[in-house]
Amino acid sequence: MSESSAFYLLEERIQRFIWSEGWESLRDAQEAAIPLVLKGDRDVIVAAATAAGKTEAAFLPALTHVLQSDGPRLIVYISPLKALINDQFGRLDRLCEQLEIPVWPWHGDISSSVKARFLKKPEGVLLITPESLEALLCNRGTSVGTAFKGVAFFVVDELHAFIGSERGKQLQSLMHRVEQVLGRTVPRIGLSATLGDMGLAAGFLRPGRGADVALVTSAASGNDLRVLVKGYEEPQVVRGEGDDAEQEPMTPAQIAAELFSELRGTNNLVFPNSRREVERYTHLLNKLCLDRQVPKEFWPHHGSLSAEIRSETEAALKQKEQPATAVCTNTLELGIDIGAVKCVAQIGSPPTVASLRQRLGRSGRRKGEPATLRGFCIENALGGKPSLADELRLDTVQMTAMISLLIDRWFEPPMAHGAHLSTLVQQMLSFIAQNGGAPIGQLYDLFCAKSRPFEGVSKGEFVELVRHLGQKELLMQDSAGTLLHGRVGEKLVNHYTFYAAFAADEEFRIVAGGKSLGSLPVSQMLSVGQRILFAGRTWKVEEVDDEQKVIYVVRSGGGAPPLFSGGPGQVHTRVRQRMRELLESESTPSYLDAVARRFLSEARANYKARDLKNVYLLDLGGHVQVMTWLGDAANEALACLLQRLKFAAAASGPGVEVAKKGTVEDLRDALVDIGSEDAPPLEMLFAETKSLGREKWDWALPDPLLRKAYASLHINLSEAIAWAKAIC
DNA sequence: GACCTGCTGCGGTCTG
Numbered sequence: 001m002s003e004s005s006a007f008y009l010l011e012e013r014i015q016r017f018i019w020s021e022g023w024e025s026l027r028d029a030q031e032a033a034i035p036l037v038l039k040g041d042r043d044v045i046v047a048a049a050t051a052a053g054k055t056e057a058a059f060l061p062a063l064t065h066v067l068q069s070d071g072p073r074l075i076v077y078i079s080p081l082k083a084l085i086n087d088q089f090g091r092l093d094r095l096c097e098q099l100e101i102p103v104w105p106w107h108g109d110i111s112s113s114v115k116a117r118f119l120k121k122p123e124g125v126l127l128i129t130p131e132s133l134e135a136l137l138c139n140r141g142t143s144v145g146t147a148f149k150g151v152a153f154f155v156v157d158e159l160h161a162f163i164g165s166e167r168g169k170q171l172q173s174l175m176h177r178v179e180q181v182l183g184r185t186v187p188r189i190g191l192s193a194t195l196g197d198m199g200l201a202a203g204f205l206r207p208g209r210g211a212d213v214a215l216v217t218s219a220a221s222g223n224d225l226r227v228l229v230k231g232y233e234e235p236q237v238v239r240g241e242g243d244d245a246e247q248e249p250m251t252p253a254q255i256a257a258e259l260f261s262e263l264r265g266t267n268n269l270v271f272p273n274s275r276r277e278v279e280r281y282t283h284l285l286n287k288l289c290l291d292r293q294v295p296k297e298f299w300p301h302h303g304s305l306s307a308e309i310r311s312e313t314e315a316a317l318k319q320k321e322q323p324a325t326a327v328c329t330n331t332l333e334l335g336i337d338i339g340a341v342k343c344v345a346q347i348g349s350p351p352t353v354a355s356l357r358q359r360l361g362r363s364g365r366r367k368g369e370p371a372t373l374r375g376f377c378i379e380n381a382l383g384g385k386p387s388l389a390d391e392l393r394l395d396t397v398q399m400t401a402m403i404s405l406l407i408d409r410w411f412e413p414p415m416a417h418g419a420h421l422s423t424l425v426q427q428m429l430s431f432i433a434q435n436g437g438a439p440i441g442q443l444y445d446l447f448c449a450k451s452r453p454f455e456g457v458s459k460g461e462f463v464e465l466v467r468h469l470g471q472k473e474l475l476m477q478d479s480a481g482t483l484l485h486g487r488v489g490e491k492l493v494n495h496y497t498f499y500a501a502f503a504a505d506e507e508f509r510i511v512a513g514g515k516s517l518g519s520l521p522v523s524q525m526l527s528v529g530q531r532i533l534f535a536g537r538t539w540k541v542e543e544v545d546d547e548q549k550v551i552y553v554v555r556s557g558g559g560a561p562p563l564f565s566g567g568p569g570q571v572h573t574r575v576r577q578r579m580r581e582l583l584e585s586e587s588t589p590s591y592l593d594a595v596a597r598r599f600l601s602e603a604r605a606n607y608k609a610r611d612l613k614n615v616y617l618l619d620l621g622g623h624v625q626v627m628t629w630l631g632d633a634a635n636e637a638l639a640c641l642l643q644r645l646k647f648a649a650a651a652s653g654p655g656v657e658v659a660k661k662g663t664v665e666d667l668r669d670a671l672v673d674i675g676s677e678d679a680p681p682l683e684m685l686f687a688e689t690k691s692l693g694r695e696k697w698d699w700a701l702p703d704p705l706l707r708k709a710y711a712s713l714h715i716n717l718s719e720a721i722a723w724a725k726a727i728c
Numbered sequence: 729g730a731c732c733t734g735c736t737g738c739g740g741t742c743t744g
Contacts, residue, residue: 080733108735131734139736167733274730303732330731351730500734 006034011064017095018060029218030057036214037061037189040069040152043206045159045190047198048218049361054191055088055157057216059125062153062189063099072152073123078130078171079157082107083336085127088157092125101125107132122147130171131499134430137177138499141434144181151178151186156205158334159190163204164415164713166695169423170501172207172453177431180446193358194218200416208451225360227403229375230258231396231595236381248560251378252277256284259325259345262374264297267317267339268325269362272347275302275329279561281347282327282536300536301328304507305518309535314338327536333358340364343372349399353575354411356402375399379599388618388625389653392583393603396596398571400589401578412572419712421705422695423501424454424465429474429485429493437482440466461705468702503696509550510534517553520562526551531559573631573719576654580629583607616727617664624667626656634719641720643688644680645670675724679717682707 004026007015018026026034029048036044038061046057062075079085089105096103102124106115108131118126119140128136137144154175162168179185190205194217203210232251259270259281272281278300285298299313310331316324317338326332333355344363350356356373364371377396380386389395405411424447431446432438440463448457457465466483469475474489485493492498507519508526517535526532530541532553540556583604588597610618618625626649628635635651642649647670648659658667679685683704686692692710693699701709711717 082734112737129734132736134734135736161733165733331733334732355731494736496735496737499736502733504734 004031006031009034009038009064010060011067011099013067013099014060014064014095017098027053027057027218029053029216030060032216033057034061036216037153037187038065040065040187043188043190043202043209043213044216045192045198045201045205045213046216047192047194047201048216049194052218055091058153058155058189058191059092059095062155063096063101063125066101066152067099069152072150074148074150075125075153075155076148076151077125077127077155077157078133079127080129080161080167081158081334081336082109082129084157084334085129087337089127092127096125103127119143119147123150130167130174130501133174134170134499134501135496137174138430138433138493141436144178144434148178148182151182153187153189155189155191157191159192159201159205160195160414161334163201164418166420166423166501168204169418169420169453170426172204173423173427173447176207176453177427177434177446193361195414196354196411197413200414204414204416207453207455224364224370225407226370226372227375227591228373228593229377229396229399229403229589229591229596230593231597231599232376232378233595234378234380236383249378252280253284255347255376255378256281256288258376260285260288263325263343263345264294265323266325266342267323268341268343268345269332269359270298270325270327270345270347271329271350271359272327273329273351275304276561276563277347278302278327278329279533279536283533283538283561285325285327286536295322297323298325298327298536301326301331303329303331304520305535306516308515309517317341330355330359332362338362342369343374345374345376346399347376348378349395350402352412352570352572353402353405356406357411360406373403375403377596377599382602388620391603391606393599394579394653396599397579397582397603398575400592400596400600401575401582403591404582404589405575405578410574412574415713417712419454419456419709420695421454421457421701421709422697424448424457425469425474425697425700426498426501427453428469428483429489429498432475432483432485432489433493437478437484439482443483457705461708464702465705469700472700474700501696507549508544510539510553511550512539512553512555520551522549526562531556533559533561570632570714573634573716576629576631579654584613617668619664623660624658624664625652626658626667626671628655628720628723630654630719630723631716633714633716634723637715637717637720638674638723640685640689640715641674641680641717641724642667642670644685645673671724672728675721675726675728677721679721682711685715685717686710 007026029046030053033046046054048054066073085105085107089103093103104118104126106126106128162171188205192201195201198215199210202213206213232254234249234251272278282298282300286296289296299316301310301313313326317326341363344359360371360373377399379393379396380390427447428443444462447454448462473486475483476486477483505521507521509519510517526541528541528544532539538557538559539553541551542554543552588600612627616627618627632651635656639649639651639656642658647661649656686707692706698706
């Protein structure tokens, strides 16, 4: 500690705690963050890899500040996960006990007596979720000022998990509303995984004043990376007459066998990209354990499994006696403590480079040990009439492109530009609940004026919004002009589901022998007698209770993995460009095995045969494929621009699929027109497009605002038009 | 052709 200057800035009892823990030195992020946070007069982002001591980087100086000041005595920590609050409570409470500072966990599973005790003396450290904070503002409007009077800091954990979502917009609004009640700003400390563009994260943490946010980025570079990508070819299915039962694919069993022999005996994470595949692989892997008569060591983890089954998997990873591998979705991407793993297996191309990077952060955390990535690419055997995606081996090319971008240290910037006007509706209703009513001008200034969370909505648009919410009976106006809840608004605000800013599917609970296994979306209707794979085991449906939304199952052999609901992901333009560079290059990455190499050379041969370096319109018989090699948002913009010219067009993979109409030349002319004109206004762009609603309150928005909200997230017009300009 | 997150107040019944 002798070399650390920051250490001596900390309060004496905190110094003693650090000595007694036996820490040899402070991490670089802590060293840098301590003097910045300590003064308590500015916003700070601490960005570092998992387990680099971010929590301490915020709390050691924040607690010092609180202990040394006679004024404010409260730190509000906001987390996206209840599990993280429970983890942090254990860690912080040990330190704070010695400092005689109380720590208060507050979320849906915490008893109301704990909450009441905090409100009686609101001091110390409050650990809370955005939803619980929403409920607090909504239901205890009159005591918000007293409860938060002493707040010295907001600490936002896993900041990157909030950016780009309805929930992130809600978080910005909640912090702003507390500051508005207090009549002062409260320093915000954001803890985040390293993000490509820290400026975007800073603008998210403090809208309008991102430039003033201090940035601390850990210099500790990651360990070396070891990569191996294997190709697997799915043979063509030969179908008999009238044989329309879905064939089980062949390759998963081969991949499972490979994983079994490579991973057994160590701790690992396997990411097969969907809950359905998690079920498939967990079952295949544990069947291999059973066949070889060895203890089961593969555990499932995804969001539809019950909390009990998930914590079994987490406990299996944490304990040191038996090796354990989790087969999981991105539930294990966030900061829940699961210890270090030897290897990360990725089956199929990951959703984004950022997520691949986050997943790899779980591997090679011991000194000198490299992070290890084993990729698996599945492609269909060519023959007959292969699809363009098969011909170009797009999954293999995308996986390779993403790994090469990862090695170049590039990853997608955070999506900080979404308008999330759905959340504006929720926040207006909540603010009215908090204050018993509000004049329209006050609402506009609070939410939409400069540097506010919903800046960019004009006064005219806001008046139109209020009128529309009146029509939907969400709002009404009293004789003095004050806005109040309408009949429907009153009902919705007074239900507990109001506090979450995001929408959730209705679900059936799956119960076996009185124990809850998890849940399935109602869209996936199961019938009595059906066999399913769930929680890594096979079951038979015994009873379906439509009223209570419960499905009762018993153990049984056989069964297919169920379908879960979900929407499409978004591929960034940079990824598609790198895919194209790979297809035009001659060199082959050394980490590809023989089959993956063959896939890549087949893709290159077909790319060349179709002359895709020069040709951007492919006549595929029934339709024409426009090969833009742009990201999904730009392709969707181009599809809308074509729809406006009466083409039936839809974004599809690396381009846009257009139904045949006239000649290919007509389409070329249309693209030339698109490239030579300015972007049309949104009401013209979406004239042919219906159902733009995606977020929870989108149904309540007037059309112009709905179009604006949708475009801000899903449409990249400038890239699409620039592309059309360039091909002319 | 995806994934994830979260939730109050109150009235009823039971126990010591």
